[in-house]
Amino acid sequence: MTTKKCSKCKLEKPLTEFSIVKHTRKTGNVKLYPSSWCKQCASDHINNWQKKPENRAKITAYRKAWVAANKDKIAAIQKRCYLKRKEELAVIKAKITEDKTQ
Numbered sequence: 448m449t450t451k452k453c454s455k456c457k458l459e460k461p462l463t464e465f466s467i468v469k470h471t472r473k474t475g476n477v478k479l480y481p482s483s484w485c486k487q488c489a490s491d492h493i494n495n496w497q498k499k500p501e502n503r504a505k506i507t508a509y510r511k512a513w514v515a516a517n518k519d520k521i522a523a524i525q526k527r528c529y530l531k532r533k534e535e536l537a538v539i540k541a542k543i544t545e546d547k548t549q
Contacts, residue, residue, distance in 0.1 A: 451481055455488035 452459050465481035466489065472478070482489065496502055514521065 453485040453488055454483040455492070456485065458485070460485050 450459050450461055451465055453465075462481055464485045464487070466486055467479055468482050470478045470480070484492070497506060
């Protein structure tokens with residue numbers, strides 16, 4: 448089976464056009480299978496949902512609540528990114544000074 452029919456757009460597409468769904472059963476068995484909608488249809492559906500004003504309000508409220516509840520997690524991520532960028536800048540500066548001395 449190298450192709451599958453999307454249940455939303457009804458087009459026959461290759462399996463690479465479908466996301467893989469992971470389903471874990473109570474017994475612990477894991478089943479992997481392609482989703483019923485192709486990636487394009489799923490993306491279009493999500494984008495259309497997010498653009499509706501009533502849903503924008505839900506998204507904004509959820510994000511504000513998440514940020515308020517996870518300030519320490521956000522600070523840790525920002526610090527990690529800052530330190531990584533600081534190291535990258537140090538390497539770049541070292542190369543520039545090395546080039547100037549030669």
